[in-house]
Amino acid sequence: MNQTLKILHAGALRMPVVECAKLLKETHPEWEITLESFGSRACARQIRGGKVVDILALADPMLFDELLVPEYVDKYYIFANDQIVLAYNEFSRGGGEITAENWYNILFQEGVTFGRSDHNLDPCGYRTLMVWQLAEKYYRQEGLFKRLDKKCSKEFIYPKSYDLASEVLVGKLDYAFSYLCVANQFGLRHLYLPEKINLSNPAHAREYRQASVSLQGKNSGEMVCVTGAPIEFAIAIPKNAENPDMAGTFLDLILGKKGQQLLEDCGLIPY
Numbered sequence: 097m098n099q100t101l102k103i104l105h106a107g108a109l110r111m112p113v114v115e116c117a118k119l120l121k122e123t124h125p126e127w128e129i130t131l132e133s134f135g136s137r138a139c140a141r142q143i144r145g146g147k148v149v150d151i152l153a154l155a156d157p158m159l160f161d162e163l164l165v166p167e168y169v170d171k172y173y174i175f176a177n178d179q180i181v182l183a184y185n186e187f188s189r190g191g192g193e194i195t196a197e198n199w200y201n202i203l204f205q206e207g208v209t210f211g212r213s214d215h216n217l218d219p220c221g222y223r224t225l226m227v228w229q230l231a232e233k234y235y236r237q238e239g240l241f242k243r244l245d246k247k248c249s250k251e252f253i254y255p256k257s258y259d260l261a262s263e264v265l266v267g268k269l270d271y272a273f274s275y276l277c278v279a280n281q282f283g284l285r286h287l288y289l290p291e292k293i294n295l296s297n298p299a300h301a302r303e304y305r306q307a308s309v310s311l312q313g314k315n316s317g318e319m320v321c322v323t324g325a326p327i328e329f330a331i332a333i334p335k336n337a338e339n340p341d342m343a344g345t346f347l348d349l350i351l352g353k354k355g356q357q358l359l360e361d362c363g364l365i366p367y
Contacts, residue, residue: 100128101342104147106136106155107258108178108220109329111281112362113153116350119358127342135218135256137311143168144314148336150343155257155275156219157330158322163314164332172332175351176364179296179327180220180227181286182210183261183279188270194287200231200240203271204247210271211252211260216312219327220257223295224273226307226324230293233306275327280363298326329364 101120105113110133117129134142136154140163143152152169154160160172182199184191190202203210215221225245232240252269254260260272261282279286291297295304304324313320331350333343349355356366 098338099126099342100130101151101339101346102149103129103131103151103153103346104139104142104149105131105133105151105153106139106329107133107218107256108155108275108278109133109153110258111277112176112350112359112364115358115362116346116355119354120346120349124342124345133256133258135213135221137163137219138217138255140164143334148338149334150337150339151331151346152334153329153331154219155327155329157328158325159219160330160332162320164334168336169332169334172330173347173351174328174330174367175355176329176359176366177296177327178275178277178329178364179289179294180223180273181276181279181288181294182271183264183274183282183284183286184271185264185267185284187267188264188285190270191285196287196290199287199289200235200237200244204243208271209252209269210248210273211254211263211269212248212273213254213257213260215309218256220260220273220275220278221253222309222311222322223324223327225309226304227273227289227293227295229307230303230324231289234290234293277363295324295327301326328367 140159189208194202212224213221228241228244261278263269264272307324359366
């Protein structure tokens with residue numbers, strides 16, 4: 097019997113998935129566990145392209161509804177939520193004076209670099225664009241979105257949020273719009289943004305819906321409009337999984353008490 101559990105996951109979920117896999121190996125030392133990570137939209141497209149895995153963990157449940165259910169996945173489980181923060185390190189220019197009131201002015205200073213992930217590959221990318229739109233209204237700064245978008249040129253856009261954080265860690269970027277859990281995983285300093293713009297609180301869902309981003313759709317040339325919503329992560333066993341029983345054991349772990357504690361340790365808020 098093939099005893100390899102294949103997991104495909106969002107880059108942002110690397111630490112919780114790795115820790116859950118380690119825990120599973122303690123009770124099932126004979127199992128092989130392989131992990132692959134990409135931006136969540138890229139992960140979903142790989143499944144649509146025929147990739148076979150046993151567990152799929154994504155940074156946005158909407159992707160399951162939009163791209164995978166019911167053809168590739170029967171059901172999915174929302175297991176945690178998060179927020180967008182501005183991550184930086186001790187050497188980031190302006191890091192000593194940045195606040196929730198002046199962050200955009202710091203980013204516009206000459207020589208300061210900041211990045212985001214690709215909105216067509218990674219939910220953190222389109223969520224960052226939403227944060228910028230919401231910030232324009234929140235701070236009453238007309239044209240703020242365009243200015244941020246212009247300064248964050250192609251060279252500062254990365255495939256997934258995990259890549260972005262590593263660039264801040266090594267000093268290639270001063271700042272990155274990142275999930276809190278990713279900033280924590282890398283031990284980065286981070287600025288909390290106001291709740292009305294950071295996509296963290298379901299109580300502000302109405303405000304979040306005022307932001308929207310156009311993305312590449314299911315098929316080539318197709319576009320889809322995504323509206324702002326509180327950040328949630330979701331997990332599923334694809335229909336073509338070769339080891340659904342093993343996958344079920346992993347699912348029980350991450351959704352159970354031990355898994356929830358582990359998610360919390362990684363900086364996520366478990367459901």
